Amino acid sequence: MFLGALVDAGVDLAMMQAAVDALGTEPIRLRAKKVTRHGLVAVKVDVEAPEVATDRRWRSIRAMLEGADLDAAVRDLALGAFARLAAAEAAAHGIAEEDVHFHEVGALDSIADIVGAAAGLAALGIERLTASTVTVGGGTTRGSHGSIPLPAPAVLRVLADAGAPVVGAVPYEACTPTGAAIVAAAAAGYGSLPELVVDRIGVGAGGRDPQERANLLRLIVGHEVTPARRTGSAHVHRGGHDHGDASGHGPHGHSHGAHGHDHGHGHDHSAHEHVAPASEHAPPAAQAHQGSPAPSAKPVVIETNVDDLDPRVWPAALAALLAAGASDAWLTPIFMKKGRPAHTVHVLCRPEMIAAVRSALVRHTTTIGMRSYEIEKYALERQYKHVNVDGHEIGVKIALEHGEVVNASVEYEDAATAAAALGRPLKVVIAQATALAAEEY
Known part of the structure; x- marks a missing residue:
């Protein structure tokens, strides 16, 4: 739904596809089409990805994002979304965050959802995004561990940590962990639609088409009106009777923003949100976001x-x-x-x-x-690859200088897991993985 709303608002699907391709995973294709929901026209983006058995850990996804050729703003938003998911899953299952295995949210389509949404929001040049109350739904759903209550524990934890207001409203899953993470990472605050001059509107559709409400996410891009000046802002709204708004400020004073209004609740990695412009009255999380420096600042x-x-x-x-x-x-x-x-x-x-x-x-x-x-920091170009040691996938971080491979570092936990399963000394598995990585370059 996020991807569809972004495409409908004018973001080039090819640009989002390029960001997904930069991850270097199995082939993933984004395809957009026009659909209708309750008589309203919207864009639905389908993520076509192969079925894979890889059980991705947080550290593996983080290394993949850090090693991908992504703009800093895109990488930071994607990392922020997955960091929130890792913290939520760790709290839900009582384990360390580094040991979190992403199941549903770690699947290729969900990784594409988060990276594509991050790339699309960055392309709009939004400086500030606000969202409406998140409709989370209720009932039960099936997960990798069996039946779980709705809203899913990870959804509640992500939104609680973000200070986002929530409401049940519907007897089914209206917000997935992926959708909650995108909202939490991108939104500077929550509230009603701010006063703004609308530039464009994007409407994204989910796969579900319930009878009671249109399953849509609306993104409104415009210039916010303030007593002193006019600035760009965005407002996102998702779900039925609720309204969502997001406000964003562009990089040059004359900025673009988005306002989203969503009429329905889908199962498709989305959330019911109303995004309002952040202000001195915004919650602490929003104030911290407003004070964030530009991505080009020093570490x-x-x-x-x-x-x-x-x-x-x-x-x-x-x-x-x-x-x-x-x-x-x-x-x-x-x-x-x-x-x-x-x-x-x-x-x-x-x-x-x-x-x-x-x-x-x-x-x-x-x-x-x-x-x-x-501080000043000098960092080599990095790539993240996987090698297979007798049926066990092991991550390897590759460092390059002027295009030449100068270092290859094997992921310790992956190697340790493989060594235990294979009954081999850890040093032998690390050496095998390093040799396989060297063969590729």
Whole structure:
């Protein structure tokens, strides 16, 4: 539904296809067509992907996104969506975020949904997006673990962490984890349609066509009207009697935004949302989003000294920081005043992820404050590939300089899993995977 609304609003489907192709996965095709729902014309985008048995972990998806040739804004939004899903799945199943296996949401079509939506929203040049109350639905559905209640636990956790208002309203699944993650990652706030001058409207359709309401997601792109100036904003609305709005500001003062209005609830990775322009009255999550720097800003290191945390907690805390969007996180042992042993936790992140990383530091450690500073960073070009060691798929991160492969790093957890299954020493499996990766270059 998001992809359809974006295409109907003028985003080139080929551009979204190129972003999906950059992931380097199995072939995925996006196809758009006009449909009607309750007499209203909309665009439906079908994601055609092969059935694969790969059970993708969060770290694998993160490495794939980081290694893909994507614009920074697209990568950051996609990473933000999956980071929220990882945190929600970890909370629902009581496991560490790094150990989360994406089943339905990790399938190729859902990865394409998130990356395609991120590319489409970036193409619109929206600076601010707001959404309506999310209709989540009710009842039960089937998942990889059997029957689960609706709204799905991951949906509720993603939207709760985002501070999004929700309502049941319908006796079926109206919001999937994928749709919730896109809303949570993209929306700066929630509320009614803001005052704006409409530039264009995009209407996306889901596969489901219920009798009681049109299964549509509406994206309204326009210029927001404020007392001091006119700015671009966007409003998204999804679902029946509810209205959704999203406001966005473009990069040059004369900006474009989107307003979405959706009349119905579909099962197709979408959410019922009403997006309103963020303001000083927006919830904390929205205010943090408004204050996010431009993607071109320098990376940042955030640090804090901690002397009262059970050291057994540190592995989980570092994993939580990475799941929140940190590029890296590490510890340095130190001595503080009165000779107390302690640790400095260092977190490297992009400016867009500062708010999420700070929140993770506060939640998962005992810190009550932190410092940060910009740094210069030199990073090699990266690609993420998979090799097969006797039937076991192992991820490999490839580093290139001026087009030449200079390093190949095997994913430790994948290799460890394969070694245990094959009954071989871990070092042997790592060597086999590294050799297979070298053969490709």
